[in-house]
Amino acid sequence: MSLSTTFYNTFVKRNSVYVTSIFAGAFAFGIGFDVGVSKLWDSWNRGKQWKDIRHNYVQGAGEDEVVHKGP
Amino acid sequence: MLQRLPAATLNKTGAFSAAHASPLRTAQRFGSQARFASSSTASPNPFQSLVYSRATLASATLLATGSIAWYTHLYGNLPFIGEVHASSPGEVGLHPAAYPWSHKGWLDSFDHASIRRGFTVYKEVCAACHSLDRIAWRNLVGVSHTADEVKVMAEEVEYTDGPNDQGEMFQRPGKLSDYLPRPYPNDEAARASNQGALPPDLSLIIKARHGGADYLFSLLTGYVDPPAGVEVREGMNYNPYFPGGAISMPRVLFDDLVEYDDGTPATTSQMAKDLTTFLSWAAEPEHDERKKIGIKAVILFSTLTALSIYVKRFKWAVIKNRKIVYNPPADKTH
Numbered sequence: 344m345s346l347s348t349t350f351y352n353t354f355v356k357r358n359s360v361y362v363t364s365i366f367a368g369a370f371a372f373g374i375g376f377d378v379g380v381s382k383l384w385d386s387w388n389r390g391k392q393w394k395d396i397r398h399n400y401v402q403g404a405g406e407d408e409v410v411h412k413g414p
Numbered sequence: 415m416l417q418r419l420p421a422a423t424l425n426k427t428g429a430f431s432a433a434h435a436s437p438l439r440t441a442q443r444f445g446s447q448a449r450f451a452s453s454s455t456a457s458p459n460p461f462q463s464l465v466y467s468r469a470t471l472a473s474a475t476l477l478a479t480g481s482i483a484w485y486t487h488l489y490g491n492l493p494f495i496g497e498v499h500a501s502s503p504g505e506v507g508l509h510p511a512a513y514p515w516s517h518k519g520w521l522d523s524f525d526h527a528s529i530r531r532g533f534t535v536y537k538e539v540c541a542a543c544h545s546l547d548r549i550a551w552r553n554l555v556g557v558s559h560t561a562d563e564v565k566v567m568a569e570e571v572e573y574t575d576g577p578n579d580q581g582e583m584f585q586r587p588g589k590l591s592d593y594l595p596r597p598y599p600n601d602e603a604a605r606a607s608n609q610g611a612l613p614p615d616l617s618l619i620i621k622a623r624h625g626g627a628d629y630l631f632s633l634l635t636g637y638v639d640p641p642a643g644v645e646v647r648e649g650m651n652y653n654p655y656f657p658g659g660a661i662s663m664p665r666v667l668f669d670d671l672v673e674y675d676d677g678t679p680a681t682t683s684q685m686a687k688d689l690t691t692f693l694s695w696a697a698e699p700e701h702d703e704r705k706k707i708g709i710k711a712v713i714l715f716s717t718l719t720a721l722s723i724y725v726k727r728f729k730w731a732v733i734k735n736r737k738i739v740y741n742p743p744a745d746k747t748h
Binding site: 376377380381383384387388391392393395396397399400401402 | 516521522523524525526527530556557558559560562563676702706709710713714
């Protein structure tokens with residue numbers, strides 16, 4: 344059985360499976376893409392962002408502060 | 415040109431120009447007529463008579479002079495003609511150099527340690543004269559300070575609130591939701607204290623000046639003695655980056671004026687750089703998030719563009735590669 348036939352039989356044959364896998368795929372891609380771009384952003388801007396310098400200014404173990412992302 | 419035309423064409427145009435000899439046409443050389451031979455017809459066509467009519471000439475002239483007059487009225491000078499001005503380039507201000515800001519590149523975020531230092535400079539120096547109306551204390555949280563630090567700073571300031579249940583206004587310590595305090599109650603008070611010059615609000619100053627961050631840095635570090643022959647009025651200061659050269663704001667940054675809590679030496683240029691970074695953030699707080707979203711958008715949209723180009727080529731391949739063959743029906747009369 345060729346790859347495309349396997350693909351067709353697993354995902355496309357039943358509409359319920361087809362639609363579900365598209366939705367799940369979009370969800371997974373969304374998260375994965377976000378994580379990937381954030382990694383790139385954080386490594387490019389290492390040491391410049393607030394989360395990189397915040398530890399210099401928080402006093403004690405009081406980690407109850409909410410970190411806002413800008414106004 | 416002439417060699418490549420068949421002899422019959424030349425004969426035809428020759429006959430044509432002889433038949434319709436207008437003053438305009440006979441003045442032209444024979445060769446140039448041959449060039450337009452294909453667009454000439456034997457009978458005067460309506461397009462030509464429209465183009466050559468006096469009404470067209472008159473209205474085209476009117477349009478040309480009219481638009482020049484209108485332009486001159488609107489902009490005060492003639493279009494496409496240079497002018498000599500009595501003013502010198504100094505009167506529009508020196509162009510600032512382009513500085514390598516830490517947030518300049520497409521992928522560069524703000525340097526938040528610099529924003530924090532810049533806020534120190536603003537608070538201790540500029541806040542004496544300049545307001546920062548669009549920034550509230552809470553905006554600093556998670557950008558340059560922790561919530562606890564900002565709360566302490568806000569509480570040091572008294573704000574008028576109210577009315578209370580007696581209908582009276584009252585004073586209370588500041589909260590995170592309060593905006594940064596203004597140095598003067600209103601613009602008139604600000605002018606009165608600064609020899610009539612209003613220190614502008616700095617919230618959007620980076621966006622409000624040509625040259626933006628480069629200009630501000632150059633302005634703050636650019637105070638020099640006026641060159642020979644330049645008179646600066648009493649109470650004014652010479653700064654070549656300020657349009658006109660004479661600014662009411664004196665030089666305010668001097669080495670070691672503030673003390674940074676991260677131990678960075680507070681030189682004049684360091685303070686000017688940090689302050690400019692801080693005001694760049696104030697003018698554009700969404701900057702970091704914007705660039706991050708920009709990266710995503712560029713990746714996604716370029717992928718989609720590549721995909722759609724591929725699909726288009728795939729679908730059109732059949733049409734572009736087909737060959738059309740015409741088989742004339744056999745002639746049966748012979």
